[in-house]
Each structure stands twice: as structure tokens, then as C-alpha cells.
Amino acid sequence: MTEKQRIRLWSFSLFIGFFLMWEVLCIVLNVSDLVLPRPSEILVTLWTKFPILWPHILQTLYSTLIGDSALGVSIGVALGVLVGTSKVAYSVAYPLLVGFSSIPKVAVVPIFVLWFGSGTTPAILTAMVICVFPIVVNIATGLATTEPDLEDVLKTLGASKSEILWNVGLPRTMPYFFASLKVAITLSFVGAVLSETVASNRGIGNVMMTASSNFQVSLVFAGLIILAVLGVMLYALFSLLERHVTGWATRDTEIAIT
Amino acid sequence: MTDAASTRRKAVELQQASVIFGIGDKAVTALSPTNLTLDKGDFVALVGPSGCGKSTILRLVTSLITPSSGAVLVGGRDAAIRHLRMGMAFQNPTMLPWLTIEQNVMMPLKIVKPFKQSYRQDRKGAFRDRVHALLGQVGLGDFSGHFPWQLSGGMLQRANLCRALVHDPDLLLLDEPFGALDQFTREELWQTLQELYLDRKPTVLLVTHDLREAGFLAQRICVMSARPGRIISDEVVPLAQPRAIETIYTPEFVEKTQNLRALIAQVRA
Ligand SMILES: Nc1ncnc2c1ncn2[C@@H]1O[C@H](COP(=O)(O)OP(=O)(O)OP(=O)(O)O)[C@@H](O)[C@H]1O
Ligand SMILES: [Mg+2]
Numbered sequence: 359m360t361e362k363q364r365i366r367l368w369s370f371s372l373f374i375g376f377f378l379m380w381e382v383l384c385i386v387l388n389v390s391d392l393v394l395p396r397p398s399e400i401l402v403t404l405w406t407k408f409p410i411l412w413p414h415i416l417q418t419l420y421s422t423l424i425g426d427s428a429l430g431v432s433i434g435v436a437l438g439v440l441v442g443t444s445k446v447a448y449s450v451a452y453p454l455l456v457g458f459s460s461i462p463k464v465a466v467v468p469i470f471v472l473w474f475g476s477g478t479t480p481a482i483l484t485a486m487v488i489c490v491f492p493i494v495v496n497i498a499t500g501l502a503t504t505e506p507d508l509e510d511v512l513k514t515l516g517a518s519k520s521e522i523l524w525n526v527g528l529p530r531t532m533p534y535f536f537a538s539l540k541v542a543i544t545l546s547f548v549g550a551v552l553s554e555t556v557a558s559n560r561g562i563g564n565v566m567m568t569a570s571s572n573f574q575v576s577l578v579f580a581g582l583i584i585l586a587v588l589g590v591m592l593y594a595l596f597s598l599l600e601r602h603v604t605g606w607a608t609r610d611t612e613i614a615i616t
Numbered sequence: 617m618t619d620a621a622s623t624r625r626k627a628v629e630l631q632q633a634s635v636i637f638g639i640g641d642k643a644v645t646a647l648s649p650t651n652l653t654l655d656k657g658d659f660v661a662l663v664g665p666s667g668c669g670k671s672t673i674l675r676l677v678t679s680l681i682t683p684s685s686g687a688v689l690v691g692g693r694d695a696a697i698r699h700l701r702m703g704m705a706f707q708n709p710t711m712l713p714w715l716t717i718e719q720n721v722m723m724p725l726k727i728v729k730p731f732k733q734s735y736r737q738d739r740k741g742a743f744r745d746r747v748h749a750l751l752g753q754v755g756l757g758d759f760s761g762h763f764p765w766q767l768s769g770g771m772l773q774r775a776n777l778c779r780a781l782v783h784d785p786d787l788l789l790l791d792e793p794f795g796a797l798d799q800f801t802r803e804e805l806w807q808t809l810q811e812l813y814l815d816r817k818p819t820v821l822l823v824t825h826d827l828r829e830a831g832f833l834a835q836r837i838c839v840m841s842a843r844p845g846r847i848i849s850d851e852v853v854p855l856a857q858p859r860a861i862e863t864i865y866t867p868e869f870v871e872k873t874q875n876l877r878a879l880i881a882q883v884r885a
Contacts, residue, residue: 505710507706510706511704511706512723512727513678513679513680514704521727525726604714606714607713
């Protein structure tokens with residue numbers, strides 16, 4: 359067994375062990391399923407309610423992906439490029455950006471509800487606002503710290519500003535971009551769900567809210583499991599993309615042993 | 617000869633160009649006011665003690681920096697216009713780490729006219745063959761698909777040279793291009809460079825610490841004083857080209873390099 363396989367086996371056992379523990383403790387301590395349902399119960403609920411839950415899962419994914427990927431990333435990259443390529447813009451705008459990004463984004467949900475009413479729009483916007491700042495800050499930092507030596511190579515060839523951006527600035531910034539994207543995608547997922555709990559009649563956030571007021575505790579936990587799985591899936595998706603695009607930055611060197 | 621005609625013949629001209637880095641107390645004079653002229657097709661070597669401003673002169677010519685005083689003309693116009701096609705091998709081989717050696721060497725063809733117009737069609741065909749041929753000539757044929765961090769320092773330097781040559785530049789600026797190589801590889805590459813030069817006759821400005829290299833390759837050798845540098849000697853190498861590698865072991869050649877060596881020893885003191 360290789361080191362990698364051993365690590366996989368361990369983390370798999372830990373995963374199973376966690377739920378087994380939970381199940382056993384609930385039975386032994388005789389915990390009421392109104393407080394903490396057993397994993398087996400949650401699984402059953404998940405299975406039987408899945409047809410009802412499915413549209414809500416899609417709804418939450420939709421809000422997150424539209425808010426995060428489509429809006430947040432494009433606005434974030436555009437602003438980041440704007441701030442990062444000009445020394446002046448960088449020094450002027452950076453403090454403001456840091457200020458904005460330290461506001462707890464949850465606090466803007468009521469404002470969005472006030473402006474756009476309840477529904478999908480606040481969820482999308484919350485997801486966007488949450489992911490836009492880390493992306494702007496990281497793209498700007500990546501561009502502003504690009505080694506001048508690398509740019510000089512293209513400058514001597516008479517390259518235009520945009521050619522330098524495309525061939526040096528942006529590729530060089532990709533590791534920063536993905537680092538922020540992986541954080542942003544999980545955060546904005548949280549944002550979308552939160553906004554659904556506050557102001558929507560669709561989405562997993564809303565399902566959990568309703569279930570909790572009806573004391574359908576195992577459904578609340580089923581919602582949690584779904585969120586965890588979705589979060590991991592989104593993270594994994596972007597990690598995969600990252601490995602594909604920024605493999606050069608990790609320098610996996612293998613040494614043959616003969 | 618008229619003034620206009622002589623201007624047209626000039627590839628590079630430094631007119632009392634000086635460079636001062638920093639301001640106030642921290643100011644460092646990297647280059648005293650310097651005059652230097654290269655006619656089209658000249659091969660000039662620039663030698664001098666470390667830190668005297670050789671790389672600075674190359675950065676002036678490529679317009680990566682502007683002179684603190686004086687003027688720098690390339691092809692008879694302000695260097696900032698970059699109107700000659702330039703190839704530069706930097707002192708540190710700065711390969712873009714996310715591209716393979718092949719992609720790195722091909723970069724000039726993506727940026728420089730007229731190659732960039734047909735880059736999309738040719739990058740998998742004619743351009744690729746061209747890059748592979750060059751890499752083969754410097755002994756890197758098997759490494760075109762590798763990433764820069766998978767190559768040794770000397771190999772990177774050879775790839776760096778290929779990138780400076782790939783787009784048939786009219787003006788070639790080489791900053792110690794063979795510094796990290798062993799004597800045999802070095803002599804081999806001198807001959808390769810000489811062939812390439814005699815074939816197309818670009819204007820070449822070569823910075824080097826190796827006096828034999830300067831004497832073997834160049835038609836003129838300019839010696840710089842210690843920092844803040846200026847050119848204190850500008851001599852013609854009275855040997856016809858092409859030169860055989862054995863030339864550098866003849867008594868006349870050795871004597872010539874000895875004289876240069878004595879001169880540099882003197883200016884360092
Ligand atoms: N960006 C910079 N900022 C401040 N000082 C600089 C900068 N670049 C070079 N210098 C100074 O200018 C002087 C000349 O540098 P330059 O790189 O031209 O030397 P060089 O002749 O190429 O030396 P070497 O043979 O060691 O490469 C050096 O003394 C250095 O301290
Ligand atoms: Mg130098």
C-alpha cells in the first residue's frame with residue numbers, strides 16, 4: 359500500500375467512524391430525535407424526501423453559481439485587473455477594498471431584501487458580494503506583485519499593455535485567483551443559503567427554516583448534509599480546475615528509484 | 617557622406633547618455649555620460665568590471681529605462697519607439713514558469729510582427745519546426761516539452777539565447793549569454809552564434825566577462841571603467857570573419873587579450 363492509499367483509507371475510516379459514533383452515542387444515551395436525530399434516520403428522511411428536496415437543491419446551486427461564478431468572478435476579475443495594473447489605482451483603492459471586505463457580508467442581506475424584495479435576487483446578490491472582494495484583492499495583489507523581469511521579456515519585444523496582461527500578468531495571477539475562488543465559492547454558498555433562510559420561499563436554506571419551525575428535526579439535518587455535500591463538491595470542482603490551470607506553480611517533481 | 621546617410625546607417629547611438637538610480641542620498645550613478653555608436657551589422661562586445669553599467673546600457677537600448685541625461689537612439693529614432701526588431705537575452709534567464717521551453721522560445725513569434733499575424737496557423741507547424749531546430753542547435757532538442765524549473769542553469773541560458781534569436785532580430789542584445797556554461801559547450805555556441813551572425817548580419821551588442829569570447833566573436837571591443845562606468849577604450853579586432861576556434865590560441869590573439877586584461881585590471885584599481 360502506498361502512502362497515498364494509506365492516507366485515503368484513514369480519512370475514509372475517520373468519516374465512517376464519525377457517523378458510527380454518532381449513531382451509537384444517540385442509542386446509548388437515549389437522545390430524543392427531536393434534539394439530535396440518528397444518522398440512519400437522517401438518511402431515511404433524505405431518501406424519502408429527495409424528490410421534494412431536489413428542486414431546492416437546484417435553486418441553491420443556481421443562486422450560488424450565478425452569484426459566484428458568473429457575476430462575482432467576472433466583476434471581481436475586471437475590478438482586480440483595473441486596480442492591479444495601475445500603481446496609482448492600487449494604492450488609492452486598496453485600503454477601501456480591505457475596508458469593504460471586512461464588513462460582515464451577512465449584514466447586507468436585509469438591505470438587498472429592502473431593495474429587491476424577497477426571492478432569488480437577494481440570494482444571488484449576497485453570493486456575489488461575498489465572493490467579489492476576495493477575488494478583487496487577490497487578482498490585484500497578483501498583478502501588482504508580478505516580477506518586473508517577466509514583463510521586461512515582453513516589453514523588449516514591443517508588446518502592448520494588453521499583450522503583457524494576457525501573456526504575463528493573468529497567467530502569473532492564476533494561483534492567487536484560484537486560492538481566492540476556493541474560499542469565495544464556499545463563502546458565497548453560505549451567503550446564498552443564509553439569504554434563503556431570511557427571505558425566500560425556495561432553496562435549501564428555506565427548507566431548513568420551514569422544517570425547523572415544524573419540528574421536522576431530521577429534515578433540518580438532512581438539509582445540513584446536503585449543504586455539506588454541495589460545498590465539498592463545489593470546492594472539489596474548483597480544485598480540479600485549479601490543478602489543471604496552475605499545475606506549473608506546484609512543481610511536482612518525481613524522482614525515479616531504480 | 618551626408619549626415620542623413622550616416623544616421624541611416626546607425627543602429628544604436630548613445631549620446632552622452634547617463635543613468636542615475638534613486639534620488640537624494642540614495643542616488644547611485646550606474647552610468648556616467650557615455651557615447652557609443654553601432655553601425656548596422658556591427659558586432660560589438662562590451663567588457664568591464666562587475667557593476668560598471670553594462671546591463672544598464674542594454675536596458676537603455678531596449679528602452680526598459682530612460683536615460684537621466686543625454687539621448688539613446690535606435691535605428692536613428694528615440695529608443696522608446698522600439699522601431700527595430702529586437703532580441704534580448706537577459707543576464708538571468710527569465711523564462712515564464714507556466715510555459716514549456718518550446719512555448720517560451722516561441723513567445724517572440726506571438727508578439728512580434730510579421731510573425732504574430734500568422735501565429736495561430738503556424739504555431740503547430742512552421743513556427744514549431746523553427747523553435748525545435750533552434751533548440752536542437754544548442755543541444756536542447758529533447759527538452760522542448762519540459763518546464764523551466766526542470767532545466768539546469770546552463771540549459772536555461774541556452775533556451776534564453778534561443779528566445780533572443782527565434783524572431784530573426786535586427787538588433788541582438790546579449791547579456792553574458794554563455795556565463796553558466798562549460799568551456800566546450802561555450803566554444804561550440806560561439807561558433808553557432810558566429811554562423812548565425814554571418815548568415816543574417818544583425819547588429820549585435822554582446823556583454824561578456826570573457827575576453828577570449830569578445831575577441832573571437834566581435835569586430836570591436838569596448839572596455840568600460842569601474843562604476844560609475846563609461847567607455848574608456850574602443851578597439852577594432854583586426855581579424856577577418858569567420859574565425860576558427862583555434863585563432864584564440866594564437867600568440868597575436870593571446871597578446872591582444874592580455875592587453876585588454878591589463879587595461880581592465882588598471883581601471884578596477
Ligand atoms: N534597479 C536598480 N536600482 C538601483 N540601482 C541599480 C539598479 N540596477 C542597477 N543598479 C546599479 O547600477 C550599477 C550598474 O548595474 P549593471 O547591472 O548595469 O552592472 P553590470 O555592469 O551589468 O554588472 P555585472 O557584470 O555584474 O552584471 C550597479 O552598481 C547597481 O548597483
Ligand atoms: Mg550585468
